[in-house]
Amino acid sequence: MQPTKAELGWMYRTMVISRRFENAIEKIYMEGKSPVFNMADGPIPGEMHLSDGQEPVAVGVCAHLKPEDIVTATHRPHHQAIAKGVDLKKMAAEIFGKASGLSGGRGGHMHLFDADVNFACSGIIAQGMGPAAGGALSRKLQGKPGVAVSFIGEGAANQGAFHETMNLAALWKLPMICVIEDNAWGISVAKSAATSVQKNHVRAASYGIPGHYISDNDPWKIYEVAGEAIERARAGEGPTLIEIETYRLAGHFMGDAEGYRPEGEKDDLFARDPIPAMRQRLLDEATFNAADLDQMESEAQSGVDEAIQFARESADPAPEDALTAVFA
Amino acid sequence: MENERKLTIARAMAEAMAQEMRLDPTVFVMGEDIAELGGVFGNTRGLLDEFGKERVRDTPISETGFIGAAVGAAQDGMRPVVELMFVDFFGVCFDAIYNLMAKNTYFSGGNFKVPMVLMTSTGGGYSDAGQHSQCLYGSFAHLPGMKVVSPSNAYDAKGLMTAALRDDNPVIYMFHKGLQGMGWLGTEAGANVHVPEESYEIEIGKAAIARQGSDVTIVSIAMGVHNALKAASVLEADGISAEVVDLRSLVPLDRETVRASVGKTGRLIVVDEDYHSYGVSGEIIATVCETGVSGLKAPPRRIAYPDVPIPFARVMEQHCLPNPDKIVAAAREMCRVAVPA
Numbered sequence: 001m002q003p004t005k006a007e008l009g010w011m012y013r014t015m016v017i018s019r020r021f022e023n024a025i026e027k028i029y030m031e032g033k034s035p036v037f038n039m040a041d042g043p044i045p046g047e048m049h050l051s052d053g054q055e056p057v058a059v060g061v062c063a064h065l066k067p068e069d070i071v072t073a074t075h076r077p078h079h080q081a082i083a084k085g086v087d088l089k090k091m092a093a094e095i096f097g098k099a100s101g102l103s104g105g106r107g108g109h110m111h112l113f114d115a116d117v118n119f120a121c122s123g124i125i126a127q128g129m130g131p132a133a134g135g136a137l138s139r140k141l142q143g144k145p146g147v148a149v150s151f152i153g154e155g156a157a158n159q160g161a162f163h164e165t166m167n168l169a170a171l172w173k174l175p176m177i178c179v180i181e182d183n184a185w186g187i188s189v190a191k192s193a194a195t196s197v198q199k200n201h202v203r204a205a206s207y208g209i210p211g212h213y214i215s216d217n218d219p220w221k222i223y224e225v226a227g228e229a230i231e232r233a234r235a236g237e238g239p240t241l242i243e244i245e246t247y248r249l250a251g252h253f254m255g256d257a258e259g260y261r262p263e264g265e266k267d268d269l270f271a272r273d274p275i276p277a278m279r280q281r282l283l284d285e286a287t288f289n290a291a292d293l294d295q296m297e298s299e300a301q302s303g304v305d306e307a308i309q310f311a312r313e314s315a316d317p318a319p320e321d322a323l324t325a326v327f328a
Numbered sequence: 329m330e331n332e333r334k335l336t337i338a339r340a341m342a343e344a345m346a347q348e349m350r351l352d353p354t355v356f357v358m359g360e361d362i363a364e365l366g367g368v369f370g371n372t373r374g375l376l377d378e379f380g381k382e383r384v385r386d387t388p389i390s391e392t393g394f395i396g397a398a399v400g401a402a403q404d405g406m407r408p409v410v411e412l413m414f415v416d417f418f419g420v421c422f423d424a425i426y427n428l429m430a431k432n433t434y435f436s437g438g439n440f441k442v443p444m445v446l447m448t449s450t451g452g453g454y455s456d457a458g459q460h461s462q463c464l465y466g467s468f469a470h471l472p473g474m475k476v477v478s479p480s481n482a483y484d485a486k487g488l489m490t491a492a493l494r495d496d497n498p499v500i501y502m503f504h505k506g507l508q509g510m511g512w513l514g515t516e517a518g519a520n521v522h523v524p525e526e527s528y529e530i531e532i533g534k535a536a537i538a539r540q541g542s543d544v545t546i547v548s549i550a551m552g553v554h555n556a557l558k559a560a561s562v563l564e565a566d567g568i569s570a571e572v573v574d575l576r577s578l579v580p581l582d583r584e585t586v587r588a589s590v591g592k593t594g595r596l597i598v599v600d601e602d603y604h605s606y607g608v609s610g611e612i613i614a615t616v617c618e619t620g621v622s623g624l625k626a627p628p629r630r631i632a633y634p635d636v637p638i639p640f641a642r643v644m645e646q647h648c649l650p651n652p653d654k655i656v657a658a659a660r661e662m663c664r665v666a667v668p669a
Contacts, residue, residue, distance in 0.1 A: 070400070070404065072400070101437075102436070102437065102439070103434075103435055103436050103437030103438075103439065104437040106434055106435055106437055107435040107436070107437070111431075111435040111436075113432070113435060113436030113437070113439055113440055114439070115436065115439040115440055118404075120403065120432065120436070120440065121435075122427065122428060124423055124427050127396065127423055127424065127427065127428060129393070129396065130392060130393055130394070130395065130396015130397045130398075130399060130400060130424055130428070131396055131397070131399045131400030131403065131428060132400055133393065133396070133397040133400060134396065134397030134398055134399055134400025134401035134402070134403075134404070134408070135400040135401065135403065135404045136400075137397055137400070137401050138400065138401040138404035138405060138406045139404070141356060141382060141383070141401075141406065142354075142405070142406070148400070160392055160420075161392045161393065161396060161423075161424075164388070164390035164391075164392050164393030164394075165390075165392075165393045165396065165397070167388055167390060167393070168387070168388060168390055168393045168394060168397060171388065172385075325433065325434050325437055325438040326433070326434050326472050326473055327433065327473070327475075327496075327497045328433055328438060328441045328442075328443070328496035328497050
């Protein structure tokens with residue numbers, strides 16, 4: 001299974017949107033936070049987990065998804081949300097805590113919910129797993145189309161929720177795919193110091209389901225493997241576990257000095273930045289010419305600029321609205 | 329009246345679920361031992377036979393997994409009922425309950441609804457010790473985003489279950505093991521009452537006056553209501569008229585009914601099988617005191633579980649549990665001593 005030209009164009013453009021979005025957020029996040037870094041200050045307060053470098057995972061998987069399909073995302077959700085088709089303006093506004101945001105400012109960057117495209121988040125490690133299985137179960141019980149994808153990090157594969165849910169999904173043959181973004185770090189703890197196996201896809205054997213590992217953050221390979229897993233789920237053949245080697249180009253969160261990284265690791269990762277790499281391959285294989293790609297980049301930037309402007313110009317929520325929407 | 333159909337709480341719960349499952353194909357039930365066995369506490373008996381394995385699902389012992397799954401199914405248009413066999417087990421799965429189930433409506437600005445029922449057994453008195461005997465009412469009621477109910481009798485059990493199944497919000501449905509009508513857990517006869525065949529709702533958030541009185545108000549829930557009623561009978565012989573308020577719901581809490589009753593009697597005793605401190609009993613007393621204490625004829629009292637893990641030995645557990653004698657003693661003291669001006 002190989003991506004079509006149109007799909008490759010969508011994948012590249014979406015990766016660029018995601019990166020440009022993160023670049024914009026990164027810059028604005030620091031407003032009001034210097035010379036003293038206080039997380040509570042500035043137009044975007046709170047924790048900020050940027051997804052720079054992890055875009056191939058999101059686009060390689062979501063290229064196969066339709067709005068009706070379900071995605072549960074992590075505390076680092078921007079690339080996943082953008083690839084799933086979450087409204088960029090409302091998402092930006094939510095990250096700014098504005099009234100026009102996805103949930104009117106109640107959730108913020110770690111709790112992005114868009115019912116129109118069946119996208120939900122949890123800021124708690126591995127806790128999107130259960131809801132993804134439940135969404136998949138719901139489709140099975142209702143006889144409605146749709147698969148559920150739970151994105152988690154490699155650190156989440158050591159959580160009880162991961163194991164409980166994989167067993168449940170396999171037992172009930174649910175149309176679910178668990179995609180592990182292996183960025184090698186759980187905040188400051190290396191995968192090798194936290195995980196008893198080198199690669200988590202081998203754990204699929206304990207649930208009796210297929211497991212795949214994809215190295216080098218390769219969008220083409222991710223597209224292929226995810227596509228087969230999703231097709232399998234749609235055909236009623238049950239869940240698949242996929243681990244993908246990806247790169248966390250940013251810190252765990254903004255403000256992270258990353259002193260735990262070995263010397264030179266960041267330089268090495270930046271040299272393998274997946275966006276220039278994909279651009280180069282698209283040019284090398286003559287899928288697109290430079291003018292095509294430049295135009296995609298400039299359109300991506302305009303979309304991001306518009307979303308950021310919308311967020312900036314939107315009104316704050318009424319403080320007392322904090323007291324609403326606890327119950328349906 | 330003799331020919332009226334009496335049910336246990338267990339059967340009333342199962343009947344409410346069955347009736348709702350006939351009407352609404354999105355309702356399904358899952359949990360440990362709820363299908364073949366019909367529930368360790370009998371409250372899903374008969375459902376498997378009528379509705380089959382797809383809608384009545386035994387789960388692995390994976391509370392985080394299947395309660396999380398219920399959240400996802402609820403967000404996708406289903407109305408799951410999940411059972412957490414003993415409320416004490418919430419320790420292995422509370423994230424799915426209070427970080428997902430209770431918060432996703434809010435964090436989505438109301439764009440996602442989580443209509444699900446989490447039913448769970450509470451209560452001790454049968455020497456099962458502190459990992460299988462707690463009530464933990466206050467722990468759930470304290471955290472925003474979930475409704476919390478607990479019936480004291482089969483009539484309320486059916487009506488509250490039906491209301492919970494029709495609610496667009498997550499509802500924690502806590503059933504006391506001692507009221508369940510399971511012989512092996514001891515049975516409070518007063519819980520088995522007439523239950524109409526037809527479907528009906530008891531409004532969540534509405535307390536009931538279980539007994540009218542004028543000298544002292546005894547507020548409680550579930551098993552505590554029966555202790556209060558027994559105490560009220562004893563007090564009647566003393567010439568003390570006790571009113572018993574059955575809260576039925578903790579969230580929303582019917583503060584008005586509590587205040588109106590205490591406004592009438594001037595005295596308040598809260599009976600709570602949950603722990604003494606930071607719990608339901610303190611909340612009820614605060615509810616009354618916040619609106620002014622001028623009408624109170626005595627300081628409010630609470631008869632709650634002491635702040636210790638629940639012990640195994642019969643004499644130790646019984647020493648700690650609320651009972652009618654403790655309520656009677658408190659009421660007698662309160663009705664003798666007026667609040668100094």
